[in-house]
């Protein structure tokens with residue numbers, strides 16, 4: 001009996017295999033797609049459930065139009081954004097792969113994205129009402145406007161209670177999508193069908209970008225934009241002492257290291273700024289904002305032990321203006337390229353800089369390790385951003401701090417292509433290389 005079944009099974013498989021070889025059958029037809037009505041913004045549409053899984057997908061371009069989201073597609077990636085929030089998906093041609101990978105699905109006629117993940121990432125309104133799904137913008141309010149002038153740049157910052165989409169309507173008017181109210185001094189506000197229209201002071205060509213819960217309009221070209229800016233962020237401060245070991249407070253060590261580093265960098269002529277000058281508290285968001293346009297951002301911390309940890313932020317380039325800027329970089333001719341390099345560096349710059357820093361630290365006989373961390377202080381920066389954590393044992397003496405500040409200075413100058421052998425303290429460094437590292441930002 002057994003034998004019989006086996007033989008008949010083998011026979012069936014064989015005849016199937018022969019049949020397939022002789023008559024190639026078309027690709028298997030997936031079961032009919034399950035769908036459900038949906039309201040995207042105020043647009044009647046529908047969602048689909050690819051691969052029969054319970055995840056509703058909606059057409060990305062329709063969603064972007066209905067909600068005024070930023071849309072950036074190309075190749076196998078698709079990003080939708082609202083202000084500084086970006087939801088980025090890998091695009092898969094197969095339904096099953098898209099669902100299991102949490103990605104977007106390439107259908108004939110468009111790319112579809114998973115709605116719950118999109119709503120969560122972009123902080124959208126999302127609700128299942130009986131048979132119907134609704135997705136929309138959460139109401140937002142304008143909280144204020146700040147106008148500043150510095151180094152040849154006029155900046156108008158519109159502050160909101162959440163991230164919103166915005167469009168530059170002209171050089172002196174910006175449209176805020178889905179913003180239902182609020183007030184601000186120094187600008188004029190009109191309610192319109194899609195949100196608010198804000199009239200801006202001043203005149204001249206304007207550009208727009210986003211920071212968390214901020215829409216920024218800028219005019220003018222930064223003076224001295226070819227001179228790189230280095231921002232050093234001494235960790236902790238004020239009521240927050242950081243780690244304390246043998247009565248020594250982290251906040252004092254980080255400030256001392258930052259000040260020593262600034263002194264060492266002074267002769268090179270590059271612009272150096274500290275996020276805090278003394279012993280005061282500073283939020284992580286303020287540190288991130290202060291470092292947003294630095295070509296090098298170094299956040300300094302101290303931890304127990306005798307080794308150094310160097311962290312880059314894997315999500316650093318996710319802001320839309322950074323990723324867009326990076327895409328533009330290879331095809332932008334001079335002199336606009338130099339201007340653009342003031343805002344973004346090529347992808348991988350942070351890792352390149354972290355490696356240079358690690359080499360310089362090793363050269364003074366201290367062990368260092370490279371890692372990644374989603375550090376808020378690094379998140380807004382478009383250049384090379386690293387969080388360095390020294391060991392208390394390395395920096396508890398003035399000599400130790402001087403030596404490691406020198407290592408940081410050497411790495412910064414090498415990264416920027418401005419290293420001069422005379423900058424190096426005698427006997428503490430290997431022979432300097434005459435070539436700046438690739439990926440540096442001269």
Ligand SMILES: [Zn+2]
Pocket residue numbers: 235236242243250301302
């Ligand atoms: Zn710390």
